[in-house]
Amino acid sequence: MTVRRILTAVVFIVFAAKASAEDIQTIESLLRGDGTDVVLAGAAKVEITPDVENTEVWLAGYGNNRKAERVADPTWIRTFVIDVNDVRVSMSVIDCVGYGYDEVRAIRTEVMEKLNLSHVTICSTHTHSGPDTIGIWGPTFGLVPYRSGFDEGYRSFVREKAVESITKAVENLQPATIRAWQKKTGAEGFVRDSRRPHVIDDAMSVLSVTNPESNATIATIVNWSNHPETLPGESKLLSSDYPHFLREAIETGLSRTNPERYPNSTAEDFDGVGGVCLYFTGSVGGLMTPLDIPVTDPVTGTVIRENNYDKTRVLGQNLAEFAFRMMRDEEPQYVTPQLIVRTKQIVVPVTNTTFIIAARLGFLRREGGDPTKMTTEVGLIRIGEVSFMNIPGEIYPEIVIGGVENPEGADFPHEPEESPSLKELCPGRILMVNGLANDEIGYLIPHSEWDETAPNLYGANGSPYGEENSVGPEAGRTIYHSMAELFGASEGRPEEPADNGGEDF
Numbered sequence: 001m002t003v004r005r006i007l008t009a010v011v012f013i014v015f016a017a018k019a020s021a022e023d024i025q026t027i028e029s030l031l032r033g034d035g036t037d038v039v040l041a042g043a044a045k046v047e048i049t050p051d052v053e054n055t056e057v058w059l060a061g062y063g064n065n066r067k068a069e070r071v072a073d074p075t076w077i078r079t080f081v082i083d084v085n086d087v088r089v090s091m092s093v094i095d096c097v098g099y100g101y102d103e104v105r106a107i108r109t110e111v112m113e114k115l116n117l118s119h120v121t122i123c124s125t126h127t128h129s130g131p132d133t134i135g136i137w138g139p140t141f142g143l144v145p146y147r148s149g150f151d152e153g154y155r156s157f158v159r160e161k162a163v164e165s166i167t168k169a170v171e172n173l174q175p176a177t178i179r180a181w182q183k184k185t186g187a188e189g190f191v192r193d194s195r196r197p198h199v200i201d202d203a204m205s206v207l208s209v210t211n212p213e214s215n216a217t218i219a220t221i222v223n224w225s226n227h228p229e230t231l232p233g234e235s236k237l238l239s240s241d242y243p244h245f246l247r248e249a250i251e252t253g254l255s256r257t258n259p260e261r262y263p264n265s266t267a268e269d270f271d272g273v274g275g276v277c278l279y280f281t282g283s284v285g286g287l288m289t290p291l292d293i294p295v296t297d298p299v300t301g302t303v304i305r306e307n308n309y310d311k312t313r314v315l316g317q318n319l320a321e322f323a324f325r326m327m328r329d330e331e332p333q334y335v336t337p338q339l340i341v342r343t344k345q346i347v348v349p350v351t352n353t354t355f356i357i358a359a360r361l362g363f364l365r366r367e368g369g370d371p372t373k374m375t376t377e378v379g380l381i382r383i384g385e386v387s388f389m390n391i392p393g394e395i396y397p398e399i400v401i402g403g404v405e406n407p408e409g410a411d412f413p414h415e416p417e418e419s420p421s422l423k424e425l426c427p428g429r430i431l432m433v434n435g436l437a438n439d440e441i442g443y444l445i446p447h448s449e450w451d452e453t454a455p456n457l458y459g460a461n462g463s464p465y466g467e468e469n470s471v472g473p474e475a476g477r478t479i480y481h482s483m484a485e486l487f488g489a490s491e492g493r494p495e496e497p498a499d500n501g502g503e504d505f
């Protein structure tokens with residue numbers, strides 16, 4: 001039994017009296033429930049494919065010196081905007097390896113006042129076949145990088161297109177109804193964890209935003225956790241990776257069957273839902289990867305082990321099929337679009353010398369000028385029963401769903417600190433992780449799993465992969481505690497979902 005609380009719409013910015021929460025910024029728009037509520041949503045997609053013919057485009061995510069040779073599929077910035085009783089929030093996602101806080105703030109300055117936005121979030125899909133938008137994947141002489149991989153021309157182009165995408169989404173605002181689903185995909189055929197402890201957050205969440213008058217789809221938001229790296233480090237193809245095929249299928253449909261040629265096919269065809277599909281990447285640290293896993297093409301029964309563009313297509317389409325089946329077969333949760341956004345700016349200590357050198361060389365440009373500190377932001381966006389945790393990097397799933405360990409060989413022997421898990425603490429019924437939200441500060445590793453010095457974790461010879469792509473051992477627990485603080489700030493706010501007959505998840 002749930003209780004619907006009817007609250008007067010309020011819009012305010014709070015600097016809470018509680019000392020620990022003094023820097024938390026809160027924006028709220030609660031439903032009045034008296035028939036005068038206005039809920040609008042809009043979406044847009046703008047292409048940002050770089051010109052690989054006439055400019056040098058350095059692919060980011062694996063090693064350096066990967067000059068793009070050919071475009072396999074386009075890259076985009078896609079935006080969803082929701083407006084509840086004139087409180088307007090936008091969420092964008094860019095096909096790139098990561099997008100820094102300085103860039104996000106520059107875009108906020110351009111759009112917030114002009115478009116009457118209360119909050120702007122910009123995430124990255126983390127594709128490993130997209131252009132360098134951080135700066136550390138440029139060309140090298142031997143091992144020494146001599147130029148940033150983030151081209152200035154492309155930097156301003158992406159800013160311009162981000163503004164265009166958000167503007168178009170605002171122009172597209174129309175009455176909206178929101179339904180949500182969540183279901184675990186399982187790991188087999190989808191994802192593996194390359195580092196112990198083996199913890200995978202395999203929940204796929206789907207939000208369908210439709211116009212209640214025309215029934216037309218405005219946006220479909222898909223959230224799932226895996227590295228978009230079906231293509232290997234040697235690949236020179238520019239691609240959004242599997243999110244491309246997933247989004248394309250959701251928008252335009254899946255037509256993979258041919259009963260005469262493939263009588264044993266287990267694939268099904270689905271009509272596209274139209275609108276704009278946005279794919280948000282979740283908790284991918286640890287490391288979640290499709291590399292080397294067998295992915296089965298349900299049409300032919302072919303098992304693809306190689307890391308190639310066939311795997312990109314089949315994984316994306318299999319995920320779309322999973323989403324289509326979920327929307328068709330499972331009872332949706334109807335979302336009461338009460339809007340609450342909480343954000344907090346935080347400082348994360350940087351001890352990783354590679355990051356410090358990259359900053360000193362100017363490849364990693366951050367405001368403030370002190371390369372031993374990174375100013376970043378955590379956030380929580382609640383649309384009624386749905387919560388998006390904005391996490392500015394690649395979080396290890398055990399911090400999100402539980403299972404942090406303190407194995408023998410860890411550098412800091414103490415009880416797991418990031419517990420209870422973020423999903424246990426987060427308010428709401430459908431909990432989604434916006435990984436690489438408003439920043440990319442690298443891996444967020446549980447403090448008690450940090451391992452740079454011998455002896456090593458679980459008796460291994462040598463330290464595991466991960467620490468070299470983290471700013472330092474404090475990053476994981478700093479983000480965890482900051483998120484927990486945001487959730488704690490929800491006390492006294494409406495936690496009870498509306499009584500709408502939806503299913504529990």
Ligand SMILES: [Zn+2]
Binds near residue numbers: 126227284394
């Ligand atoms: Zn990564």
